[in-house]
Amino acid sequence: MTVDLAITGGTVVSPQERRRAHVYVDGGKIVAVSDEARPARRTTDATGLLLLPGMVDSHVHLMDPGDTDREDFPTGTRAAAARGVTTIVEHTHAHPIRTVDDLSAKIAHLSGRSNVDFGLAAHAWPDHMADLAPLWEAGITYFKIFTCTTHGVPGLDEETMRGAMARIAAFGGTCLIHCEDETITAEAEQRLRAEGRTDGGVIIEWRSRRAEEAAVEVVAALAAKTGVRATVAHVSNPTVAGIIQDAREQGADLAAEACPQYFALREGEVIEWEALRKFTPPARARSDADGAAMWELVRSGVLTHFSTDHAPSTRAQKLAGDIWDAPFGLPGLDTTLPFLLDAAHRNEITHEDVVRLYSEAPARRYGLYPRKGHLGPGADADIILVDESASWTVADDDIISKAGWSPYTGRQFVGGVAATMLRGELVASEGVVADERSGRFLPGPGTL
Numbered sequence: 001m002t003v004d005l006a007i008t009g010g011t012v013v014s015p016q017e018r019r020r021a022h023v024y025v026d027g028g029k030i031v032a033v034s035d036e037a038r039p040a041r042r043t044t045d046a047t048g049l050l051l052l053p054g055m056v057d058s059h060v061h062l063m064d065p066g067d068t069d070r071e072d073f074p075t076g077t078r079a080a081a082a083r084g085v086t087t088i089v090e091h092t093h094a095h096p097i098r099t100v101d102d103l104s105a106k107i108a109h110l111s112g113r114s115n116v117d118f119g120l121a122a123h124a125w126p127d128h129m130a131d132l133a134p135l136w137e138a139g140i141t142y143f144k145i146f147t148c149t150t151h152g153v154p155g156l157d158e159e160t161m162r163g164a165m166a167r168i169a170a171f172g173g174t175c176l177i178h179c180e181d182e183t184i185t186a187e188a189e190q191r192l193r194a195e196g197r198t199d200g201g202v203i204i205e206w207r208s209r210r211a212e213e214a215a216v217e218v219v220a221a222l223a224a225k226t227g228v229r230a231t232v233a234h235v236s237n238p239t240v241a242g243i244i245q246d247a248r249e250q251g252a253d254l255a256a257e258a259c260p261q262y263f264a265l266r267e268g269e270v271i272e273w274e275a276l277r278k279f280t281p282p283a284r285a286r287s288d289a290d291g292a293a294m295w296e297l298v299r300s301g302v303l304t305h306f307s308t309d310h311a312p313s314t315r316a317q318k319l320a321g322d323i324w325d326a327p328f329g330l331p332g333l334d335t336t337l338p339f340l341l342d343a344a345h346r347n348e349i350t351h352e353d354v355v356r357l358y359s360e361a362p363a364r365r366y367g368l369y370p371r372k373g374h375l376g377p378g379a380d381a382d383i384i385l386v387d388e389s390a391s392w393t394v395a396d397d398d399i400i401s402k403a404g405w406s407p408y409t410g411r412q413f414v415g416g417v418a419a420t421m422l423r424g425e426l427v428a429s430e431g432v433v434a435d436e437r438s439g440r441f442l443p444g445p446g447t448l
Helices: 073-082 100-109 129-138 158-170 182-194 202-206 209-226 238-249 269-277 288-299 336-345 351-365
Strands: 003-013 018-026 029-034 040-045 050-053 055-060 085-090 117-120 143-146 174-178 229-232 253-258 383-393 412-422 425-429
Touching: 003 351, 003 383, 050 351, 055 073, 055 336, 055 351, 073 085, 073 412, 073 425, 085 412, 100 117, 100 129, 129 143, 129 158, 143 158, 158 174, 158 209, 158 229, 182 202, 182 209, 202 269, 209 229, 209 238, 209 253, 238 253, 238 288, 253 288, 288 351, 336 351, 336 383, 336 412
Parallel strands: 003 040, 003 050, 055 085, 085 117, 143 174, 174 229, 229 253
Antiparallel strands: 003 018, 018 029, 050 383, 383 412, 412 425
16 A cells, blocks of 8 residues: 655654654554555655654643734744644633633634644633533643632632532543642732832742742642642642652642753843743752752653743843733743753653653643654654754744744754654744644543
8 A cells, every 4th residue: 555655764762662663654644653665655764863753732822812912823833843843732821711612712713823733721710610511521621720810810729729620520621730829929929019129039039939839739639639630830849849749649640740941940040031031930940950850850750741831922022011010931832842852962861751751741641642642553643853963052033932032042952853744744844834824623532
């Protein structure tokens, strides 16, 4: 049988192994990974390159619909495709999904606007608890829960959160939880504003370590009691990771999401860079030893997967007001896979780990596997070709995201994406994106 595409001579990487093999694609699906030569209408020579499944970024904000001056789907998904991300799970706080009608409207709005496949998350809103089950059945990927009011999204108090988790557990849903204690952050903000503080250091004191730890302690206990499948978003330091691990040992189904900023950036940078390092929880690492401790948590499996928490603003938007007015968030889709490939080059992890952490594990966690997250028969042919020796010194001019800047500008990453395929079609080559907007909505596991 002649297939649509043969990718020949590359090294196929999975979480378990790497091996030289040909990948055969037909009808947008992988039909074989084999040493045997087969006829194909098109052939791509991948000799000397690694073949990885497209990355699955499960925590992305593209502000669309909403304030698309900061980011939109066409631009943000160009950045994703250029750097090897073929699936995202997105939610914008400015235009939250709270009802099935919200979801339907967003799916319609995004038709023809995405360069990669996408799932959508909904918000667990205090007065929309009855909408949780219908949203799950309508196809959302997970529910985002806040423990403190952030980005205009109301935080859930402990009793409301317990109720939300119990409902979500009852119908087999999944949630991603932003953990910072409302009382601690509110009291700190009141004090710092009363002192007239507008320096970058307020971020460290306002969104403090204790605020994060206290919220994670509550979330961990509730996860164990309700049996909900939950993920703690953007785990910033080993103490928080330890609380999560302790809860797992008590039976909680609790994953721990890692993001590059908690490995590569340092707590004190916000004092110099101010709003350009305003994100929350803020960077906690104070030294290279702290960064090394985070990598050990990855290698040991305490931190389960990576995402970007891509939440960009332009430099002008970041610097338009004082530290209180500046929007939270960093751009990340342009740089997260290069960051991880570089970590493999530096032997912090392996390329097999990259596949596990940024493709297979998030795909499994959020019900996208086996369609996404691996190179095997039956999977969508989302394939990236990686040159492990290519190097890139990050420059603002290279950032495709509307942000137009990166906290990693000036850093060199070794390992680059030579090509990105979505369902067997080339969507990016050497960082140049076809921009065909061929991405599709992925209904969540509740619809299966």
